[in-house]
Structure formats: structure tokens, C-alpha cells
Amino acid sequence: MQERYIQIQFITANYSRLQGLRAIPVGMLAVFVSIWALYNQGPTADLSAPILVAVVGALLYWLTDRYYNRVFGQVKQTPRHRMWEFVSSVSFGVLGLLAFVLDTIQVLTISTLGLVFAASFFEYFWRANKSEWGKIFTLFPENVVAAVLVVVVSFLPLFGISWWNALGIKSQVVGVFMVVGIVMILTGIWGHIRLVHALSTVEKNK
């Protein structure tokens, strides 16, 4: 298959995943909750601010969704693709909750929450890259960088490095959450730029 058509097929099959701006409200929420957690802890903590930010985040997500639907149109993925997407989302959601509990009660030195996030970043890359298109495209490199970064951050305490303290953050869970939020924002921006670039390349090659 010629490169142009491989590119069209790849973009179509990953259309929603390439719409990186969707990750930004989620990343912003993670960063905000981390900052909020620095100053509000214990049973007396006021939850109104994070709830408000969650509402704003949901609104931003909805606006992003509308923007993509209006400007880039809609592609409905194959049932198999949607099923896999659903299974992986639910699995990582459950694993994330378990990891959060593990990290909160500090069972392990390393951050299991970080490892779950890293696995989700990597799964994203692996799923797209296992196909033959991976030979021609450099797919989702930012997800690999993000996964490696979060793995490193998760394992640092094993070597006695409490990096979150150096940043003025009291707990490892909050630190990891903040890193993941920042990484989500950056990978989201990168993903969007790549989508725009890929579509303009298709247009140029027509």
C-alpha cells in the first residue's frame, strides 16, 4: 500500500486517539487537585474548590469534543476497536483505584499509581504500534516518553530519592498525580499538533 493511503488508514483508525486536546482538561484537573491537596488535608478540608474545577473540567471537555466534531468531523471506530477501548479504560480505572489505595496506605516504597499510569500510556502506544503501520510511522512517541518518565518517577523512592519533597510536595501520591497531570497536558498538545500536521500532509500529497 502506498504511504499516503497507509497514512489515511492510520489516521482514520486512530482518529479519536489523535485528538489530544481532550486530555488537557483531565490533566488540568489532576494538576489542580494535586495543588489543592498540598494545602488542604484531613477531614476538615473544603471540597468545594475541587468540585468546581471538576465541573469546569467537564465543561472544557465538552467544548473540546464539540470543537473536534465541528472542525475535524466524526469517525465511528469499528466495534472491535470500541470494545478494546472500553475494556482497557475499565481495567485501568479499577487498577488506578487499587493503586491509589495502596499508595495512600504506603504498602510499597514505589508508586503503584505511577506504574498504572505508565502502563496506560504504554498500552496506548503498543496498541497502535503493533500493526504494520508502525514500520512507516513513528507512532505516539510522546506516550513512550511519558511512560518512561512516570516509571522513573515511580521507582525513584526505591533508591531513597524523595523527589516530591524537593518540590515542596508533602506526599508521593500527590507528587505522582501532579507529574501525570503535567504529562497528560503536554502529550495532549503534542498529539493535537501531530493530528493537524498529519492531515495537512495528506492534503499536500493528494
Next chain:
Amino acid sequence: MTTPFEELANLDKLIHEPARLAILTALSACESADFTALRRLTGLSDGNLSVQLAKLEEAGLVGMQKQFVAKKPNTRVKITKKGLIAVQRYWEQLNAIKQNADAWRDDILVK
């Protein structure tokens, strides 16, 4: 034995046209896509995309559903089973032609 040029002439003309091939290739990778997405994915103008979609629909390779989404017209396009088989066969034929052309070229160079 047929030459690669003769084999090329046997390709499905309807699919061989680059705009229609781009549309079918995109639709073969998803369940359905709307008009805007197809325009972005193929880089075609509105007019050209409409014309090519009409030809593909006439041949029974795609199906179109017109609806209103948020009070705006929206055309959703889906590849038919016939279209999917046709585009898959097209790529198989083209790959075979490429292999034959490589072998034919090597043969000519040896002679």
C-alpha cells in the same frame, strides 16, 4: 504470461481513481465517518468529495445516511460489504502487480 502493464489495465477503474481510493481506504479502517471527517482525511474539496461519494454509492460500494445533528445536516458514510471486499481485493492485486513488476524488471535486466 501477462506483463505488469496488462495487469494494471485489469484493475478496477472505479477504485483506482486516487480520490475514490482514498475514501474507500479511510472507510475500510472504521465503521463509519461523517462528511467533514472524510474531507479532512482525504484532503478533497466539498464538491469533489460529493461527486466521488455519489459514484461510490451508485456502485454500491458505500452507503450514505443523511441526518440532522444539533439542527445541522450531517452525512454519515459507511463502506458496504461489497466495498470492503473490492478495496481489499484492489490492494491485493496492486501488491501482486508490484511483485510481478519487480520480478519482470529483474528478468529484463538479466537478459
